[in-house]
Amino acid sequence: MSMQGRIGHARGAKTKRALGVQAILEWAFRVEKAQLELPPPKDVSEEGFGFGLEYVLLQRAALGCKVDGGQHKMGSYTHADAEVVAATVAGMPDSLGGIRMAISVAEMARAGLTPDWMPGVVPRCVPVETKSNQHGERATTIVVGTERVLSRGKWRTVEVLACPVTWRPHPEQIASARRGYEDWWQALDWVRDGLIAGRMMREVEVTATMPKVRPWLARKHSAV
Template identity: 75%
Template sequence: MKHDRNLHSRTGHLGSGRPKRSMSVQQALEWAFRIEHAQLELPEPPDPEREQGFGFGLEYVLLQRAILGCKIDGGQYKIGSYTHEDAEVIAATVAGMPDSLGGKRMAIRVAELARAGLTPDWMPGAAPRCVPVETKRNQHGERATTIVVGTERVLSRGKWRTVEVLACQVTFSPHPQQIEAARRAYDDWWRALDWVRDGLRSGAMLRDLEVMPTMPKTRPWR
């Protein structure tokens, strides 16, 4: 996991000459949710009791504000301070995550990771190891716990004796499915960031930021 990435990699310029801050999409998300404390406003589900059973998402509202030349109100969640309007646009874009990429659940996941400054744990270096299910420690050290799985008749010192057959239960840790799930979750997060990046770049609604094509590593475990 990575923390505290440099949020100001390089600058571009607006037509007016005012410099734009250039960031990767991950840096922009962390700036919006971690630094500016933007809030994720998810669209409410349709209410069948209402005459109109649908509402416009934040993305639509932001687009209409941009068309009308209105500024986005900031600071409603930050007492005594202002939430940058670019941060509000980024949050609104994340809130519009399509169901094909995880919808609301993925939007929340992306925002939470950005707010914490984290990358999903894809379990770097993890490899399944065969280990005992249970161990016990005595004066001779730590040993695997065994269980009786049957009996056998053996000839010992000229006499037939019944002896217990012992076995050690084992498992794999971490389990291959656990590693696979962690890396599948990283893939899902990466695709969500790719969608947010494309939306921010094609929408051209950011006034002071420029989102660069840079993305986190694709499948870094390879």
């Protein structure tokens, strides 16, 4: 083989970048500015909406055509692999949250964020209300009843006061935040499997790397 032939062969065997699914999502939506092509509502006529991006990608892949992007980036190019990622996310099944979860996954990736599962937060018992004066801050009390007491030889009626308390943050708030994280994790797991099974990306390879499934459990074990 000639030198020119060897160079051409080396160029053709381009090594793929290996990234975990969260890194791939952030690259696609944050760096490449890929946009979701969501299907129209089921009760709206499809006329005028055209084909979804996922359909276009599949058709072009079948024909062996290169996917061109850039329609959302004002003339700049959106990487073809990023368009594949966006199309995969747009196909989020209803069992995992459908369109709403697809938008959430894309927006979290675009912002480079992980859902807030309230790390280190412990519910604390605190007064429902406090008041401040020149003597400082004090818990507000309410009258919950009356009692008859003997004071200096006389019976007197006195008010029984109590300080209403609550838990902040409420345990349900923490549980809700962690359910939201788990739903997001399941969505990423589905996207990862879809990208691996689809085998449509040309320059990026999806690894098995995933965010921790329940990071609050890991923190609890490490504290023991």
